[in-house]
Amino acid sequence: MTTEDALVRAILDSPEEDGPRLAYADYLDETPSPKRRARAEFIRLQVGFSKGAAFDRELLARESAALRKFGSAWLPRWGRREVGPAYTIGYMVFVTRVGGGEMNFSFKRGFVNSCTAQIGEGMGLVPEGVGEFVRDTLAAHPVEKFFIYWAGSMVLSVHVAHGPGGWTGETKRDRCRGLVGPVGTRREFVSALVEAATEAASAVRPPAGFAF
Structure with missing residues (x-):
């Protein structure tokens, strides 16, 4: 495992703590890459805002x-492949899929x-690929919520939480809820969550009147 891998793993394992994120920012600042140094500043700025900075x-x-300049490069792998134009609104990056x-x-x-x-x-995602999408995103980011839409209607959501008792997750589809955990290790939890998702x-079925 590389130094960078270990730093990212620490963030994923303790998503509620700021220390691992700031340690990763320090590491990125040691490189000559403008993209990586911009990421370091971005992390520090957002951590500061979350702690009440003016x-x-x-x-x-x-x-x-x-x-705006680098956000699309910081996305999970799924968000970077087969993409067209990307744009930002506030703290969100919108990625347009090819097609x-x-x-x-x-x-x-x-x-x-x-x-x-x-x-x-043409949307880049089919029901059978939702589990892979969740796994791919959680591999590099401490995501708490996934929202899956079909023809403008939300058909599935996945929630992640970490606390003293371990990792817990929940899937919601119509009136059906699936619970995962608590699980002690993140790796085991992600596998269980991906299976549940x-x-x-x-x-999942398409909204009424929609033909896939």
């Missing part, structure tokens, strides 16, 4: 500029905190 206009402008459709990723404290994707032809997505 929303200074200049700092907000720097946060927005970094996200149509859109995903959006919201950043909090320097990492993706929630994401929204659409099922459908895959099972829930397999039962």
Whole structure:
């Protein structure tokens, strides 16, 4: 495991703590890459805002500029493949899929905190791929919420939480709820959550009147 892998793992294992995120920012600052140094500043700015730092206009402008310039490169792998134009609104990055459709990723404290994707032809996601989408995103970001839409209607949501008792998750589809955990290790939890999300997505049906 590389130093960077270990630093990211520490963030994923303790998503509620700021220390691992700031340690990662220090590591990124040691590189000559403008993209990585911008990420370091972005993490520090968002951590500062989350702790009650004043929303200074200049700092907000720097946060927005970094996200606008590099945000699409900081997305999970799924959000970077087969993409067309990307744009930002506030702390969210919207990615347009080749062939149509859109995903959006919201950043909090320097990492993706929630994401929204659409099922459908040309949207880049099918029901059978929801589990992979969840796994891929959680591999690099401490995401708490996934929202899956189909023809404008939310058909599935996945929630993640970490506390003293371990990791817990929940899938919601119509009136059906699936609970995962508590699980002690994140790796085991992600596997269980992906299985639950895959099972829930397999039962998803398109909204009335929609042809897939």
